[in-house]
Amino acid sequence: MNYDQIAELLGADAKKLLEHKSTTIDKSKLHLPGPDFIDRVFYHTNRKPQVLRNLQATFNHGRLGGTGYLSLLPVDQGIEHSAGASFAPNPDYFDPENIVKLAIEGGTNGVASTIGVLAAVSRKYAHKIPFIVKLNHNELLTYPNTYDQIMFGSVEEAYELGAMGVGATIYFGSEDSNRQIQEVAAAFERAHELGMYTVLWCYLRNSEFKRDQDYHTAADLTGQANHIGVTIQADIIKQKLPTNNGGFKAIKFGKTHDKVYSELTSDNPIDLTRYQVANNYMGRAGLINSGGASKGESDLADAVTTAVVNKRAGGTGLISGRKAFQKPMKEGVKLLNAIQDVYLEEQIDIA
Structure with missing residues (x-):
């Protein structure tokens, strides 16, 4: 997929996203992705x-591979959404091997899944594609559901x-977040001791975050979740794309600063996402x-829109699951390749 095809997919948002010039946090202040990022x-x-x-x-x-993007x-x-809800659209993915096959055929950098899924095929595939084992989950059989990560x-x-x-x-923001922070911080410390890197799903969960809008994806609140995540030494932060801002003001809780809204962000999704990057120690x-x-x-x-926003904001990549595996494998591969094409397209640069 080339630049023109990407622009066509963006439709009416093409100019707003592809030609946006950021005047919030200058890209020179960010630690941007690149082939030499680790060094x-x-x-x-x-x-x-x-x-x-x-x-x-x-x-x-x-x-x-070799671009600095993921x-x-x-x-x-x-586990997170139930096997039936997730795999009924394409029952092939009840079989863990097809999950790994999709990751390989789709040209991804790696596959992240449950310990059971990856353990089921580890001897066959652990040396063929990087494995990321997801350690904790929210199970959905407890009634009423507690929305806890265990x-x-x-x-x-x-x-092993x-x-x-x-x-x-x-x-973050849930009744059990303090325990989760301590558990995950200890797990990440042990992972680093054993030579493994760490990826944190930095999600918000609190019914009070829903006011006139759903602020679970507000740039200011998700940015703070990211900042706590890097504090416990997450090497990579997974976060939802921001859809609004002003969460701290709406819930009237916690502390913020007017410059967060007047200087460090704008209404453009690229600038809202850049604020998330800034909270990741400026992209470290x-x-x-x-x-x-x-x-x-x-x-x-x-998916292409999200990739364009992430890349132009200074992000490191995209982690996309249901959009890919709830389709026939050929279509899932096509979607994953389209995401990758955004990061391979040199005309799409950092805003």
Whole structure:
């Protein structure tokens, strides 16, 4: 997919997204993705050589290998959203092997999934594509549901099955967030000791975040979640694309500053996403935005739009699951390749 085809998919938003010039946080202040990202940024951290090796191996894998960008396939929805809701549209993906096959055929940098999925095929595939083991989940059989993230496996199990990285979710703002922060911080410390990198799903979860709008995807609130995430040494942050701003003002809780809204952000989604990047220590930890739910015919355009916003904001890539695996494999591969084409297209630059 070339620049013109990407512009066509963006439709009416093409000019707003492709020609936007950011006047909020200048790109010169960001630690931007690139082929030398590990040497330029992570080399100076406390991460062990084994962590750097596994990070570099992941950045070097797939169609985006050597660019400094990431395209990841996440399939933890069998727990997070129930197996029926996730895999009924394409029952082939009840079989873990097809999940890994899609990641390989789709040219991704790696596959992130449950400890059970990856353990089921680890001996066959752990040396063929980077594995990221998702350690905790929100199970949906407890009634009423508690919306809590609990550990399903250990860092040691992830290490033994050949994972290069581990992932976890924290529901920031939830009743159980303090415990989750402590659990995940300890797990990430152990992962780094064993030479694995860490990926944090930085999600918000609190009914009070829904006011006149749903502020679970507000730039200011998600940015703060990111900032806590990098504080516990997440190497990569997974976050939803921001859809609005002013969450702190709406919920009338916590602390913020007027400059967050008057100088550091604008209404353009690229600038809202750049604020997320800024909270990742100005990009020292990569920001990957999530692809979101499958909506059918608009999936390709939606995924490409998210990729353009993430790239021009200074983000590190996209992690897209349901839009890819709830389709026949050939269509899923096409969608993943379209996302990658955005990051390979040199005309799409940092705003």
